[in-house]
Amino acid sequence: MSTALIGRGLGVAYGTRRIFNGLDVRVESGCLTALIGPNGAGKSSLLRVLAGVQAPSSGVVEQHARTAFIATAQSLPPDVTPAQLAGYLVALRAPWWRLHRTVQERSAITAALNQTGLGDHADDPAEHLSTGELQRAWIAAALATGAGALLIDEPTTHLDVRYQLEVLRVLKVVARAGHAVLVAIHDLTLAARFADSVALLAGGVIEVGGPESVIKPETLAPAFGVDIEIQHDAEGNIICTPR
Amino acid sequence: MIAFRAGSANATRTRVWWLFALGAVALGTAVLSLAAGSVLLSPDSIVRVLFHPSASDLAHTLVWDIRVPRILIGAIVGAGLGVAGAMLQSMFRNPLVDPYITGVSAGAALTATAAIAVGASFVLVPAVAFAGGLACAAAVALFGSGDLPSGNLRLVLGGIALSSLCAALVTIVLLRSGSTDALTILSWLAGGISGRSWSDFGWTLAYLAVGLLLTLPLLSSLNVLRLGVDAAAGFGLRVGRARLGVMAAAALIAAACVAVSGIVGFVGLMAPHGARKLVGGDAAWLLPASALVGAAVVIVADAIARSIVAPGELPLGVLLAFVGVPFFLIIARRPVSL
Numbered sequence: 001m002s003t004a005l006i007g008r009g010l011g012v013a014y015g016t017r018r019i020f021n022g023l024d025v026r027v028e029s030g031c032l033t034a035l036i037g038p039n040g041a042g043k044s045s046l047l048r049v050l051a052g053v054q055a056p057s058s059g060v061v062e063q064h065a066r067t068a069f070i071a072t073a074q075s076l077p078p079d080v081t082p083a084q085l086a087g088y089l090v091a092l093r094a095p096w097w098r099l100h101r102t103v104q105e106r107s108a109i110t111a112a113l114n115q116t117g118l119g120d121h122a123d124d125p126a127e128h129l130s131t132g133e134l135q136r137a138w139i140a141a142a143l144a145t146g147a148g149a150l151l152i153d154e155p156t157t158h159l160d161v162r163y164q165l166e167v168l169r170v171l172k173v174v175a176r177a178g179h180a181v182l183v184a185i186h187d188l189t190l191a192a193r194f195a196d197s198v199a200l201l202a203g204g205v206i207e208v209g210g211p212e213s214v215i216k217p218e219t220l221a222p223a224f225g226v227d228i229e230i231q232h233d234a235e236g237n238i239i240c241t242p243r
Numbered sequence: 244m245i246a247f248r249a250g251s252a253n254a255t256r257t258r259v260w261w262l263f264a265l266g267a268v269a270l271g272t273a274v275l276s277l278a279a280g281s282v283l284l285s286p287d288s289i290v291r292v293l294f295h296p297s298a299s300d301l302a303h304t305l306v307w308d309i310r311v312p313r314i315l316i317g318a319i320v321g322a323g324l325g326v327a328g329a330m331l332q333s334m335f336r337n338p339l340v341d342p343y344i345t346g347v348s349a350g351a352a353l354t355a356t357a358a359i360a361v362g363a364s365f366v367l368v369p370a371v372a373f374a375g376g377l378a379c380a381a382a383v384a385l386f387g388s389g390d391l392p393s394g395n396l397r398l399v400l401g402g403i404a405l406s407s408l409c410a411a412l413v414t415i416v417l418l419r420s421g422s423t424d425a426l427t428i429l430s431w432l433a434g435g436i437s438g439r440s441w442s443d444f445g446w447t448l449a450y451l452a453v454g455l456l457l458t459l460p461l462l463s464s465l466n467v468l469r470l471g472v473d474a475a476a477g478f479g480l481r482v483g484r485a486r487l488g489v490m491a492a493a494a495l496i497a498a499a500c501v502a503v504s505g506i507v508g509f510v511g512l513m514a515p516h517g518a519r520k521l522v523g524g525d526a527a528w529l530l531p532a533s534a535l536v537g538a539a540v541v542i543v544a545d546a547i548a549r550s551i552v553a554p555g556e557l558p559l560g561v562l563l564a565f566v567g568v569p570f571f572l573i574i575a576r577r578p579v580s581l
Contacts, residue, residue, distance in 0.1 A: 069478070071477060097459070
């Protein structure tokens with residue numbers, strides 16, 4: 001397993017308000033990592049800093065893979081299709097004078113759309129897509145660009161249960177294919193079920209480990225300020241219930 | 244399962260046909276507008292003059308020395324404003340944006356006015372106008388930066404405020420210049436292409452060509468900027484650099500238009516909306532379609548402006564304001580997608 005992203009001594013502050021400082025983070029390829037934590041802990045800021053979208057107040061980020069960042073509930077202009085979206089983003093790396101995509105680029109776009117289950121909706125305008133399909137369109141676009149690391153802020157926001165599962169299954173497949181996937185997520189049960197590793201960011205400190213070692217009452221209660229009961233279903237999946 | 248199927252091929256074919264149709268409309272309006280003006284020309288005389296350019300009579304002078312350069316200037320001004328408007332709307336993701344609203348036109352007008360008042364060569368006026376237009380666009384963009392709806396609102400408010408400031412400064416320049424200069428500047432500011440010559444067409448085309456060439460490498464950036472600043476930055480676009488490039492190209496194009504025609508508002512607002520309905524928002528299609536719609540709009544508007552109160556003329560900017568203001572108000576009330 002190789003490391004796609006390394007953050008060393010990362011700090012973010014907005015004015016005099018320090019969100020976190022001195023964080024060391026590694027994002028591994030082939031691994032779906034869930035970034036959990038209370039609101040305001042800096043999950044979005046950390047993703048943006050790792051993606052290079054936002055400059056950190058301190059520290060450095062080493063990107064060992066091409067990185068794509070998808071913001072919370074990233075919308076699309078209503079006329080843009082998933083195939084066009086991928087095409088636009090692929091074109092960013094192509095010479096400007098080439099208006100048409102090459103066979104390889106078209107193949108990459110087709111493969112990414114099929115991998116995310118959007119092959120049949122490739123030419124549907126965004127206004128005809130569900131929120132879950134829109135989310136998958138962005139993931140497909142990221143894959144088509146050859147991104148090795150996908151940083152996604154709350155990919156399950158505004159999705160019903162079915163689409164939440166659908167998106168996370170797609171991300172799991174993407175991670176299994178060798179990509180580094182880091183998602184900020186609020187649903188602790190889903191995080192425990194789908195993530196290979198969990199990073200808990202709270203109070204300016206990050207704790208990383210397997211789902212069983214991070215998602216437990218004694219780590220979650222001080223982080224979220226509520227008691228959280230942990231149970232296991234028949235298949236051994238973790239179920240988190242706030243008390 | 245394949246992604247590139249008949250759907251996208253059909254869409255491409257449809258867009259090509261729309262471009263041909265818009266080109267035909269622009270050409271048709273150009274030919275028809277040869278007849279319009281204080282002296283009406285019959286179709287026979289127009290055809291005769293066009294196919295015998297060496298003849299020397301009144302119709303020949305009217306067509307070749309006055310109306311053809313005027314129509315060509317109208318076409319490139321309309322095309323330029325259409326392209327600049329489409330670029331700015333895509334970049335700011337704001338349907339209410341055009342060179343006029345973003346302060347590009349006002350900034351260009353201010354510095355161009357100052358240049359004319361100090362007796363600068365007309366060939367240099369577009370370059371000076373470009374500097375003013377770019378400075379205003381940058382100031383407005385800085386004020387309206389951000390991807391939130393409030394950013395868009397700030398952008399429009401900033402543009403209006405800066406345009407007002409530029410208008411006030413133009414008034415000061417006018418008051419301090421001689422009466423002859425003031426009259427020249429005032430009639431130029433009202434917007435119009437009356438009395439423009441082949442040489443005006445030549446240098447305007449040169450400036451526009453540079454602006455349009457600068458636009459070509461920006462097409463893919465424009466398409467990604469339309470997705471939002473977060474998305475653009477998240478996929479590796481250097482947003483600041485791309486926005487500066489778009490603003491510089493749009494400011495140069497708009498400044499060249501302002502220099503030759505004064506402030507012709509609303510074309511940069513209306514043309515992209517019409518074009519977007521026909522070919523969609525992809526910059527590679529939207530920009531040429533906006534150019535053709537803008538060209539047709541200005542050619543028609545100029546033909547009406549020089550006919551409606553013949554033998555006098557209505558300033559083009561005044562005529563377009565009568566159409567553009569209701570259009571602006573309708574757009575402001577409706578949710579318009581980009």
